[in-house]
Amino acid sequence: MMDWFRNLFGSARGTKASDAMGDRGENLAARYLRNRGYKIITRTFRCETGEIDIVARDGKTIVFVEVKTRSYDDPAPEDQVNAAKQHQLTKAGKVYLSRYGVPQPPARFDVVGIVWPQGREPIIRHTPHAFEATF
Numbered sequence: 001m002m003d004w005f006r007n008l009f010g011s012a013r014g015t016k017a018s019d020a021m022g023d024r025g026e027n028l029a030a031r032y033l034r035n036r037g038y039k040i041i042t043r044t045f046r047c048e049t050g051e052i053d054i055v056a057r058d059g060k061t062i063v064f065v066e067v068k069t070r071s072y073d074d075p076a077p078e079d080q081v082n083a084a085k086q087h088q089l090t091k092a093g094k095v096y097l098s099r100y101g102v103p104q105p106p107a108r109f110d111v112v113g114i115v116w117p118q119g120r121e122p123i124i125r126h127t128p129h130a131f132e133a134t135f
Contacts, residue, residue, distance in 0.1 A: 021116065025069025026053055029112040032124050038063065049091035058128075062107040064093045066130075069114040069122075078113030078127055083134075090134040109133070 030040050038056040045052040054065035066089055068077035081089075089109060097104045111130040116122040 021069050021071065022067075025112075025114045025116065025122075026067045028069075028114060028116075028122060028124065029065065029067040030054055032112065032126065033065065036126075045092065045096055047092055047095040049095055050088040052089060052092050052096065055096060060105060062097065062105050063110050063128075064089060064096070064107065065110045065112055067112045067114065069116055071115070071117050073115045073123075076113055076125075077115060078111045078125060078130070081111050081130065086131045087134045093133065107133075 026043065030043060033054065033056055034040060038058050041055045041057055041062075043054055045055050052064050053067040054063075056063045056065060066081050066085070068080050070077040070080075086109070093107060093109065097107055108129050109131050111127045113125045113127070114122050115125075
């Protein structure tokens with residue numbers, strides 16, 4: 001019954017095809033970051049203010065990573081992290097950092113844009129310091 005309901009109205013995230021592509025993109029982004037020396041702390045951090053795809057550490061800096069995966073490049077996936085999404089990520093990052101007490105570690109927001117056309121190799125674009133916190 002629940003599957004019928006989800007198929008009728010779709011999931012909160014989108015269609016099953018977009019979920020699969022998003023999951024593949026997040027897996028690829030995590031591997032990409034690990035290969036560049038980042039330590040993945042958690043994947044899909046959820047709290048009352050939103051969700052962060054990947055929380056990682058780059059040296060002593062906590063990095064909140066938003067991953068956008070698309071099969072097309074117009075508009076660029078990373079350009080789809082608009083002001084509202086940045087604000088939501090900032091609020092979720094603040095909740096995550098509150099676990100550390102005072103002083104909190106340095107933190108930043110990165111975006112990984114992945115263009116993955118069907119039947120072709122993905123193109124990965126990593127933008128460190130993609131935006132500043134909005135609080």
